[in-house]
Amino acid sequence: MVQVTELGYLGVGVKKLDEWKQFAANIIGMEVVDEGERDRCYLRMDYLHHRLVLHADNSDDLMYLGFRVAGGEEFLEMQHQLSAAGIQFRVGSEEEANERRVLEVLKLSDPCGNPIEIFHGPETQFNKPFHPGRRMHGKFKTGTGGLGHCIIREDDVAAAYKFFRQLGMRGGVEYKIRMGAHVVTPTFMHCNDRDHTVAFGIGGMKRRLNHVMVEVDNLDDVGLAYEIVREQKIPVAIKPGKHSNDHMYSFYFHTPSEWRIEYGWGGRPATYQSEYHVRDIYGHEPEEGGFN
Secondary structure (H helix, E strand, O other): OOOOOOOEEEEEEEOOOHHHHHHHHHHHHOEOOOOOOOEEEEEEEEOOOOOOOEEEOOOOOOOEEEEOOOOHHHHHHHHHHHHOOOOEEOOOHHHHHHHEEEEEEEEEEEOOOOEEEEEEOOOHHHHHHOOOOOOOOOOOOOHHHHHEEEEEOOOOOOHHHHHHHHHOOEEOOOEEEEOOOEEOOEEEEEEEEOOOOOOOOEOOOOOOOEEEEEEOOOOOHHHHHHHHHHHOOOOOOOOEEOOOOOOEEEEEEEEOOOOEEEEEOOOOOOOOOOOOOOOOOOOOOOOOOOOO
């Protein structure tokens, strides 16, 4: 079975594009690239042309997730794999691939209607070293792990699991968390050395996107980001702590679109062994809005 190798990029619609540009640079530390397109801008985290795209759009929500395959042969094999599974897709036009700055792209949707793209050959700019939007002690940790991970809305967890398995991912339940009278059992899917690349099944989500996790390679950058967020009075959703599944030390804060950024350091590689947890190692107390 051919598999996707990373979450390569994602696109989000934002109502406040100018505010988002400042937020991405001055709070998160991403490099904002404005190429004169009035309806969008690009966010860099490494040598790739972009990892996130901000589209001027009233949705304030996820517009697409882009999952990478290794190359042209895998791209073709993925089409056969999707067809055999009865998953509808279309091959993007050359114009659509150019828009994403990739060689080729497939367009499809997951069972909840979230737009999914599968691509190969992203534009990589080794001639343009990443320049953070603000001072950082280190850099973002991407590489073979992709941009990070995200939690998305899926109304039918079993169908979503089956769908992402057809993309070559593996995974399962990693937490049984009591929230009030209910026990939440989110599903985590991985495709590389990250513990998970996409997760779903927390319930009660109004938007497609709950959060996006970005990882840094220096612990001090998590502390610096937390200090900046507090100084700028940006709502913190979950205080600093350490997850049990991926051992990520992180905290969560609200974006101008109300979904969250998880800012983390120190995630352990995927164990490839099934286990579940009932709480985090420490911390991660909810604050404004918590996990929902």
